[in-house]
Amino acid sequence: MNTHNITHPEAASEFLRNKERVQWHDETLWFVRYKRDKVVNEIPEWEQLRELASQIKDHTLSRLDEYLQEFEAAAISNGVTVHWAADAAEHNRIVHGIMAKHGAQKIVKSKSMLTEECHLNEYLEAQGIEVVDTDLGERIVQLNKEMPSHIVLPAIHIKKEEVGEIFHQHLGTEKGASDPLYLALAAREHLRQKFLAADIAITGVNFAVAETGAIVVCTNEGNADLGAHLAKVHIACMGIEKLIPRTEHLSVFLRLLARNATGQNITAYSSHFRKPAAGSEMHIVIVDNGRTTQLGREAFRNSLKCIRCGACLNTCPVYRRSGGHSYHNATAGPIGAILAPNLDMRKNADLPFASTLCGSCTDVCPVKIDIHNQLYQWRQVLTKEGYVPAAKTASMKVMAGVLSSPARYTFAGKWARKLLRWFPSLAMNKKLNPWARQRDLPEPPKESFREWYKKNSREL
Amino acid sequence: MSRDKILTAARQNKPALVPLPEMATFVFAANDLVTAFTASITKAGGAATVLGSLQELPAKIKEGWPDARRVADFIHGDSNTNASLLKEPALLDLVVLKGQLGVAENGAIWLTDKDCVERVLPFITQHLVLVIDEQTLVGNMHQAYGIMGKQNPDYGVFIAGPSKTADIEQSLVIGAHGPRSLQVFICT
Numbered sequence: 001m002n003t004h005n006i007t008h009p010e011a012a013s014e015f016l017r018n019k020e021r022v023q024w025h026d027e028t029l030w031f032v033r034y035k036r037d038k039v040v041n042e043i044p045e046w047e048q049l050r051e052l053a054s055q056i057k058d059h060t061l062s063r064l065d066e067y068l069q070e071f072e073a074a075a076i077s078n079g080v081t082v083h084w085a086a087d088a089a090e091h092n093r094i095v096h097g098i099m100a101k102h103g104a105q106k107i108v109k110s111k112s113m114l115t116e117e118c119h120l121n122e123y124l125e126a127q128g129i130e131v132v133d134t135d136l137g138e139r140i141v142q143l144n145k146e147m148p149s150h151i152v153l154p155a156i157h158i159k160k161e162e163v164g165e166i167f168h169q170h171l172g173t174e175k176g177a178s179d180p181l182y183l184a185l186a187a188r189e190h191l192r193q194k195f196l197a198a199d200i201a202i203t204g205v206n207f208a209v210a211e212t213g214a215i216v217v218c219t220n221e222g223n224a225d226l227g228a229h230l231a232k233v234h235i236a237c238m239g240i241e242k243l244i245p246r247t248e249h250l251s252v253f254l255r256l257l258a259r260n261a262t263g264q265n266i267t268a269y270s271s272h273f274r275k276p277a278a279g280s281e282m283h284i285v286i287v288d289n290g291r292t293t294q295l296g297r298e299a300f301r302n303s304l305k306c307i308r309c310g311a312c313l314n315t316c317p318v319y320r321r322s323g324g325h326s327y328h329n330a331t332a333g334p335i336g337a338i339l340a341p342n343l344d345m346r347k348n349a350d351l352p353f354a355s356t357l358c359g360s361c362t363d364v365c366p367v368k369i370d371i372h373n374q375l376y377q378w379r380q381v382l383t384k385e386g387y388v389p390a391a392k393t394a395s396m397k398v399m400a401g402v403l404s405s406p407a408r409y410t411f412a413g414k415w416a417r418k419l420l421r422w423f424p425s426l427a428m429n430k431k432l433n434p435w436a437r438q439r440d441l442p443e444p445p446k447e448s449f450r451e452w453y454k455k456n457s458r459e460l
Numbered sequence: 461m462s463r464d465k466i467l468t469a470a471r472q473n474k475p476a477l478v479p480l481p482e483m484a485t486f487v488f489a490a491n492d493l494v495t496a497f498t499a500s501i502t503k504a505g506g507a508a509t510v511l512g513s514l515q516e517l518p519a520k521i522k523e524g525w526p527d528a529r530r531v532a533d534f535i536h537g538d539s540n541t542n543a544s545l546l547k548e549p550a551l552l553d554l555v556v557l558k559g560q561l562g563v564a565e566n567g568a569i570w571l572t573d574k575d576c577v578e579r580v581l582p583f584i585t586q587h588l589v590l591v592i593d594e595q596t597l598v599g600n601m602h603q604a605y606g607i608m609g610k611q612n613p614d615y616g617v618f619i620a621g622p623s624k625t626a627d628i629e630q631s632l633v634i635g636a637h638g639p640r641s642l643q644v645f646i647c648t
């Protein structure tokens with residue numbers, strides 16, 4: 001997915017072609033946001049928890065090298081083999097090396113955005129090894145030869161009828177069946193066989209505790225545990241930013257994560273893996289892949305605090321109406337648009353522009369990342385570095401000029417309203433403004449709020 | 461070596477030291493922990509019932525799971541029977557385990573690998589029964605980690621509900637890969 005050249009607006013306009021689906025996608029995600037708000041409001045100390053989480057992460061990043069070493073030493077003394085990967089390619093080679101050593105052919109994997117980022121499945125397939133994704137949503141997109149479109153809801157873009165068709169083709173379910181219960185149970189039977197036969201289980205990591213060397217994995221399905229406990233070898237892949245200093249800090253993050261992600265109080269399973277079981281092996285692969293570079297970019301450092309709850313996607317008006325795949329990056333949505341240019345500015349220069357900068361993402365972020373601000377800053381950086389197409393640069397200069405002067409803003413608004421009434425097609429020009437595709441602009445008001453206020457304020 | 465490369469880059473690129481905040485202790489507002497715990501576990505798709513005494517458990521299990529044939533009960537069960545059932549954990553209908561503590565705010569129950577007998581048991585069984593003592597209920601996760609946080613088991617897990625998924629159009633399905641039900645008995 002990372003390799004294609006289609007930009008976010010182009011991909012989004014493709015997504016927007018099916019109006020019904022867009023509306024459904026939009027509403028489904030907004031409902032997740034609503035569920036989040038409901039449980040968040042039940043916790044009186046929510047804001048204090050966010051602040052704590054943010055400070056713990058800030059602190060950890062400021063001593064990252066030390067915590068990494070503390071974690072490594074603890075893990076090694078727990079009998080875990082620790083590997084270090086500078087980039088995606090090295091990560092994939094290490095994982096494959098462990099498999100080769102064991103002659104393993106049957107691999108199960110639970111959800112890990114890092115392995116998506118590294119394109120591990122494709123790499124292993126090229127080596128003749130099949131990896132079975134066991135998270136139901138990930139299995140659906142895997143069978144459909146797609147990438148996840150959301151951090152925690154990988155198949156959120158797929159309708160149940162389509163899941164029915166995918167399962168009919170691959171798992172032999174009844175043609176036309178679309179009942180989620182029936183389909184999920186079919187997947188359960190199919191995946192249980194895979195769990196029982198697996199040689200190696202790969203999992204992601206939600207939190208890595210420096211003082212104990214333990215990793216914590218959160219799932220609702222129990223797939224990480226079924227995989228890791230049944231296979232003889234467990235490989236856990238983590239980015240360097242997953243660290244937290246101490247076990248007690250988990251209390252803060254586990255209170256925040258599921259509530260903010262899906263509106264659950266906690267996931268069904270929060271598993272703490274410290275030592276391999278007798279007769280088993282445990283490996284931890286610690287991956288950089290651009291993260292230390294991001295650590296050095298002061299403006300974007302904060303993005304390393306992300307705990308991948310997905311809330312900024314659910315709340316984003318652009319994500320909800322353009323779909324995860326339009327971001328052509330393993331991590332979609334506002335946070336993906338911050339992380340992606342760090343990896344490749346040229347390929348991902350369009351992503352920070354896929355935002356209205358409304359700030360809703362920043363409002364919901366459990367670790368207080370100033371997401372919309374960072375998107376704005378990326379626009380500046382990418383423009384300065386010459387990665388932004390000329391048309392966008394010109395309009396941005398105009399915008400900057402307009403926004404920096406109240407008089408010019410008033411004047412521009414007046415003329416824009418007139419022009420839009422006289423020539424509405426201007427803003428709807430699909431060449432000049434890709435967002436105009438499939439959208440109707442609301443009727444421009446006859447007067448601005450400022451003009452209206454001037455006229456009416458005396459009467460109020 | 462990538463290890464040194466990564467550590468050096470982290471050292472060079474990290475910001476000035478930010479102090480580690482003091483952990484706050486938050487109090488759980490509700491006084492009735494049994495009611496709060498029951499509400500949480502019910503919301504998570506499980507169920508909780510108060511038991512007068514542990515002696516009532518075998519009868520409750522017979523009554524609740526009349527069709528369960530392969531039952532590994534690690535509280536009252538016969539150890540020989542359990543040992544032979546463990547040879548094929550994938551065929552287990554019901555597993556009964558004792559949890560160490562329960563958290564009222566989210567319905568989570570803490571078990572270490574010792575409590576699980578085999579790590580895979582609470583995941584592979586078709587149905588799961590967890591028993592906890594009422595006195596072990598705490599309000600929130602801070603209190604929970606305050607009690608078990610220093611244990612440092614080889615493996616430990618908070619279980620809050622049966623296995624579930626909402627990956628098909630956000631429709632909740634109980635029984636994704638793991639247990640299709642979770643019944644908690646709270647012993648007073």
Ligand code: SF4
Nearest residue numbers: 306307309310312365
């Ligand atoms: S940036 Fe914040 S809101 Fe977005 S996924 Fe990360 S933690 Fe969640």
